[in-house]
Structures are given as C-alpha cells and as structure tokens.
Amino acid sequence: MTDATYSGDPAYLRAAPAPAEPPPALAQGPVAWARKNLFSGVTSTVLTVAAVAFLAWVIPGLVRFLFVDANWQGANADVCRANQSGACWPFIWAKAEFFWYGPYPETQHWRVNTVEIVGAVLLGWLLWQGAPKRNVAALLFFVAYPILSFVLLHGAETLGLPVVTTDLWGGVTVTLLLSLVGIVFSLPLGVLLALGRRSPLPIVNAVCTGFIEIVRGVPFIVVLFMANFMLPLFLPEGWTPDRLLRPLVGTALFAAAYMAEVVRGGLQAMPKGQFEGAASVGLSYWKTMRLIILPQALALVIPGIVSNFISLFKDTSLVAIVGIFDFLRTVESGFNDPNWTSPTTSATGLITAAAFYWIFCFSMSRYSQGVERRLRAGRRH
Structure with a gap:
C-alpha cells in the first residue's frame, strides 16, 4: 500500500523496523541452562x-x-607435627626434585630436562591441528626423538655423556616414558590386531584373536610379571632385556590388546558401501584401509581410544610392583624419610600424586573432545 492510494491517517504506520526484542529470560542464559x-x-x-x-x-x-590450615614453610616435619590439621607442603617442596628425577644423578638433570622440553615442543607441534608441516613433526617425533632421548638419558662415553643405567631412572620421567611408549606403540599394534582378527585367513585370525583374548583375560600385574620374568626365557642366552625395557614391552602389548577391540568396533561400524565403493574404483585392500576405512573408523572411536590412553597412563603406576621407580613409587619412598614423618605427610603426598595424574588425564580428555567437535563440524559441512 502506498501513500498515493491511501487516504486515511498514516500516523500509525512505522517508518523503520522495530528493534529486536531480547528472548525471554528463561529461554537462554544461566537460568535456561540450569533448567x-x-x-x-x-x-x-x-x-x-x-x-x-x-x-x-x-x-x-x-x-x-x-x-x-596448611603448613607452607619448614626445613623438616617439626612444623607439620606441631600443626596436624593442615597439609605438609614443605615435604613436597623438599622432595620435588626427587619426585621428578628419581635417583638420576643430580649433575645430569639437564639431560632429562632437554629430553622433556624437546618432547613437549614436538608433541605440541604434532597435536596442534593448524600447525604447518605436521608431517615433519611426526617424522621427528617418531624417528629422531626416540634416538635422541635414549642417547641423552642413557649416555654415551664417545659423546662425553656418562652412562646412567636404567636402575637410576625414576620419578615423573619414568612415568612419562612408560606412558608415551605405551601410547605410541599400542595404537598401531591395536590396528594391526584388529585387522588380523577380521582377516579371512584362518591362521592370522586365530593368532590375533588368541592374543587379544588371552591378554584381556589376565590382570595387568600378571602381564608385568610375565614380561619381567618370562621374557628373558624366550631370548638367547646373554640377550637379557633391560629391566626397564621389559615392562615397556608388557605395557605396550597389554594396551594393544584393548586398543584392538576399540578399533574393531570402529571397523564394524563402517557401512558396507564404503568397502564396495573402494573396490569399484580398483583400490587394493591395504589402500582401502589406509585411505578410506581406517580414517573414518578411528574418528568414530576417538572416545574409546582416549579412554584407553587415560587408563594406560594411570596403570603405569603398577610398574612399581616389578621394581620400577615411577612417580608414585618415589612419592611413597619419600614417606620413609624420618625427617619428614608426620601424620599429614602421606595425605599431602598422595593428594599431590592424584593431582598430577588428574591434570594429565583431564588434558587428554579435553583435547579429544576438541578433536571430536572439529570432526563433527567437518562432517556437517
């Protein structure tokens, strides 16, 4: 309707759009979220x-x-014995270096620091979704970094680095080493075991299925004992594995068996049309798995994969049973120091250990949730 055809009073007509009204208070915001x-x-x-x-x-x-009510300063446990209603934080400050490095020689701590800093940089580069040249980061992390880590931590007289045997490795360093090795090796081994369990070849299927079911049917402690005492029996005389290598192998194999079932669940969730489409364009079995099936299957089971990683990180504390001086073992050994014996020392140390494990596990969980959100957004587009 225009002014030329309308002869009435135009005063009630709006000359501009009305401003948008805010939504009702109960439809958004904290109140709506709480409801x-x-x-x-x-x-x-x-x-x-x-x-x-x-x-x-x-x-x-x-x-x-x-x-x-916590005690914050003190050279020994006297202040913690006098005030038994609060945490004994001086114990943590005094033992922090021992908790981190274990009995590793103090003059060689720079080697541990170098390995951890380089590892953190490479891992951050690898996990940063928008980072440039992540393939280079993967090559450095999975190939060059293990060699560098072993040379620095163990030492080499030819390079002027005193040899530090693995019985002097301990603390947070060993916990991170066990977790990293277990995570890095369990995923590819789990993928191979999952593919083997689905293989039409009877022998391959039987071997993979038997390994998965046997390992998943025994406690982790039994696997550690078997790796520690039975692994040397299967090797030639004089080839006894290092005392730290044995639990590393046991941890990786144990985690791989559980990872195989998670991956197998993702493979079974893939529609049959994906396999048929790959076959229709002439892709071989391994190209189909590498380019089409596995990327989608692994994306579907990210929560299960990360759950296994978190369980593995916490289960590394069990290696103390076979004599490995991990982080929790160093904390427990600190309780035996008579200079720090008090009613609240143990509680403070265990709370610190719990916070350490929670920070790492929570970080892994949050990162996996971020990856899931990005993948969902990609699928929507």
Whole structure:
C-alpha cells in the first residue's frame, strides 16, 4: 500500500523496523541452562541437590586442609607435627626434585630436562591441528626423538655423556616414558590386531584373536610379571632385556590388546558401501584401509581410544610392583624419610600424586573432545 492510494491517517504506520526484542529470560542464559541440565525433572533435581550437598560437605574441609590450615614453610616435619590439621607442603617442596628425577644423578638433570622440553615442543607441534608441516613433526617425533632421548638419558662415553643405567631412572620421567611408549606403540599394534582378527585367513585370525583374548583375560600385574620374568626365557642366552625395557614391552602389548577391540568396533561400524565403493574404483585392500576405512573408523572411536590412553597412563603406576621407580613409587619412598614423618605427610603426598595424574588425564580428555567437535563440524559441512 502506498501513500498515493491511501487516504486515511498514516500516523500509525512505522517508518523503520522495530528493534529486536531480547528472548525471554528463561529461554537462554544461566537460568535456561540450569533448567535444562540440572532441574529438568524430579530425578535430575534430586541428584543435583544431593551433589550440591555432598560438595558443600567435602569442599570446605578440603580447602581448610590444603590451604587455610596448611603448613607452607619448614626445613623438616617439626612444623607439620606441631600443626596436624593442615597439609605438609614443605615435604613436597623438599622432595620435588626427587619426585621428578628419581635417583638420576643430580649433575645430569639437564639431560632429562632437554629430553622433556624437546618432547613437549614436538608433541605440541604434532597435536596442534593448524600447525604447518605436521608431517615433519611426526617424522621427528617418531624417528629422531626416540634416538635422541635414549642417547641423552642413557649416555654415551664417545659423546662425553656418562652412562646412567636404567636402575637410576625414576620419578615423573619414568612415568612419562612408560606412558608415551605405551601410547605410541599400542595404537598401531591395536590396528594391526584388529585387522588380523577380521582377516579371512584362518591362521592370522586365530593368532590375533588368541592374543587379544588371552591378554584381556589376565590382570595387568600378571602381564608385568610375565614380561619381567618370562621374557628373558624366550631370548638367547646373554640377550637379557633391560629391566626397564621389559615392562615397556608388557605395557605396550597389554594396551594393544584393548586398543584392538576399540578399533574393531570402529571397523564394524563402517557401512558396507564404503568397502564396495573402494573396490569399484580398483583400490587394493591395504589402500582401502589406509585411505578410506581406517580414517573414518578411528574418528568414530576417538572416545574409546582416549579412554584407553587415560587408563594406560594411570596403570603405569603398577610398574612399581616389578621394581620400577615411577612417580608414585618415589612419592611413597619419600614417606620413609624420618625427617619428614608426620601424620599429614602421606595425605599431602598422595593428594599431590592424584593431582598430577588428574591434570594429565583431564588434558587428554579435553583435547579429544576438541578433536571430536572439529570432526563433527567437518562432517556437517
């Protein structure tokens, strides 16, 4: 309708669009989120109230123990014996170096620091999704870095580095080493075992299936004992594996068996049309797996893969049973120092260990969630 054809009063006509009204307060924001996630029904409300009550009961006491009533300074445990209502943080400060390096010679700590810094840089480069030349990072991390790490940590007289035997390795260094080796080797071994279990060749299928079922049917401690005491029996005389290499092999094989079942679940979830489409364009079996099936299958089971990695990281604490001085073992050995014996020393050390494991496990979980979000966004586009 135009002014030329309208003869009435045009005063009520709007000359510009009306400003957008904000949505109702209960449709967005914290209130809407709480209604949807915390109070969506009777069961949700009861659980929310119970959780809040539990936190209100636990958190104040924990805060008092860790911060308010804690002991922050002291040359020995006298201050912690005098004040038994708070954490004994001087114990952590005094033993921090031992917790990190174990009995590794103090004058050679720079070698451990170099290995850890280089590893952190390469790992960050490899995991950064937008980083340039990630293939170079992968080559350096999986090929050059292990050689550099062994030379630096073990030493070589020809290079002027004193030899440090593995019985002097310990602390956080050993925990990170066990976890990294287990994670790096368990995934490719798990993929091969999963493919072997699905193989139409009876012998390959039987060997892979038998290995997976046997390993998954025994506790991790048994695998460690078998790797520590039985592995040397299968090698020629004089070829006894290093005391640290044995649990490394056992850890990698144990994790690979569980990883194989996770990968097999992803392979079984792939539609048959993916295999038929690859066959229609003439791709061989291995090219089909490498280019089409495995990338999609592994993306589907990222939560399961990361869950296995997290379990593996925590399970490395069990290697102390076969004499490996990992991080948790160093913390426990610190309790035996008579200079730091107090009622709160053990609790402080164990809380510190729990925080250490939680930080690493939570970081892995958050990174995997970020990868999942990016993959979902890619599939939507």
